[in-house]
Amino acid sequence: MEGGRHVYYVLSSREHLLRHFPKGGVGAEIGVAEGNYSAEILASADPKELHLIDPWSHLESGSDLLQARSLLSEVDTKRDRAETFEAPPANAPGDAKYAAVAARFQGDPRVRLHRQYSYKAAEAFEDGSFDFVYLDGNHHYEFVLRDLEDYAAKLKPGGLLFGHDFFEDTFAQKERYGVIDAVGAFVKRSDFCFVLLTWEPFSTFCLARRLDGFAGAFLRNVFESDVQMIEIPDALAGSYQDKMYERRNGSRKRIPSFMNSLQFQLG
Ligand SMILES: C[S@@+](CC[C@H](N)C(=O)[O-])C[C@H]1O[C@@H](n2cnc3c(N)ncnc32)[C@H](O)[C@@H]1O
Incomplete structure (x- = not known):
């Protein structure tokens, strides 16, 4: 990609970025939860079709973020960090969440719901289907890398691959997030390049393999x-x-950093 060895760090948020999306695209969101970002995509980017993919099972393999083990006592989610499932297990909290999302978007002909894990849902899409895919599902390294690889193939040549939680801090360490490492490995192994990174907590990354399609029109906007x-x-x-600077009054100030230096030592 022309000029591809750089990235634009943009003082903007993932919500604001959507205003610059070309309208009428075909998109997918991996990891939907209540559908809050889906609603933003629909309102700002006005896609022709938006595929919402989530197992809504309250079970994130390899993670207990949603207290999956207490909800699904028969499943040991820590058993194997890369364990995959064929289909979401039935469970009342997940069913309720799915029903709420279905009700939220009922009557919007642009929306297609897929109650399935991303790696299984990918099989149903033809290669080259999407103008954009947003990744916000399982945040562990193996899953992020697999989502990147699976859905890169499903993008049109000029499509935009973007995703949430490109950050590192004590929370990300505790939850063993692997987004930064997986995106780095993917960029190294593929013909995708960084396009943008957003200034905000839980930064969003944007990747593309070329800038003559949707991603190029977006960047131009x-x-x-x-x-x-x-x-x-x-x-x-x-x-x-x-990095977090703790002020004298006890409040914390977020200071995004590209340096692996020590935390602040201001005497
Ligand atoms: C952080 S939430 C998504 C939030 C949403 N994108 C937003 O911004 O409003 C993560 C979601 O990913 C889902 N998830 C976990 N593993 C997944 C997988 N393998 N495929 C698809 N979704 C997954 C979880 O069920 C959860 O709803």
């Missing part, structure tokens, strides 16, 4: 807008982390 952007070498992206 960002250039045309008032969004402030900083061009940096993409080699820095892997060092991205949110």
Whole structure:
């Protein structure tokens, strides 16, 4: 990709970025939860079709973020971090969440719900189906890498692959998030390059393999807008982390950093 070894760090949020999406695209969101970001995509990007993919099972393999073990006592979610499932197990909290999302988007002809794990749902889509795919499902390394690989193949040549939680801090460490490492490995192994990284807690990354389609039109719209952007070498992206400065009054200030240096030592 032309000029691909850089990334634009944009002083914007994932919600604002959607305003710059070309309208009428075909998109997918992996990891939907209550559908809050889905609603933002529908309102701002006005896609022709939006596929919402989530098992809504309250079970995130390899993670106990949603207290899956207490809800599904027969499943040991820590058994194997890369364990995959054929289909979401039946469970009342998941059923209720799915029903709420179905009700929320009922009557919107653009929305297609897929109650399935991303790696299984991918099999149902033809290669080259999507203009954009947003990844926000299982955040562990193996799953993020697999989502990137599976859904890269499902993108049109100029499609945009973007996703949430490209950050490192004590929370990400505790939950063993692998987003930064998986995205780094994927960029190294594929013909995708970094396009944008957002300034916000739980930063969003954007990747593309070329800029002559949806991703290029999106980037052009960002250039045309008032969004402030900083061009940096993409080699820095892997060092991205949110450092927290603790003020004298006890409140915390987030300072995004591209340096693996010590935390603040201001005497
Ligand atoms: C952080 S939430 C998504 C939030 C949503 N994108 C938003 O911004 O409002 C993560 C979701 O990923 C789902 N999830 C976990 N593993 C998944 C998988 N393998 N495939 C698809 N979704 C998954 C969980 O069920 C959960 O609803």
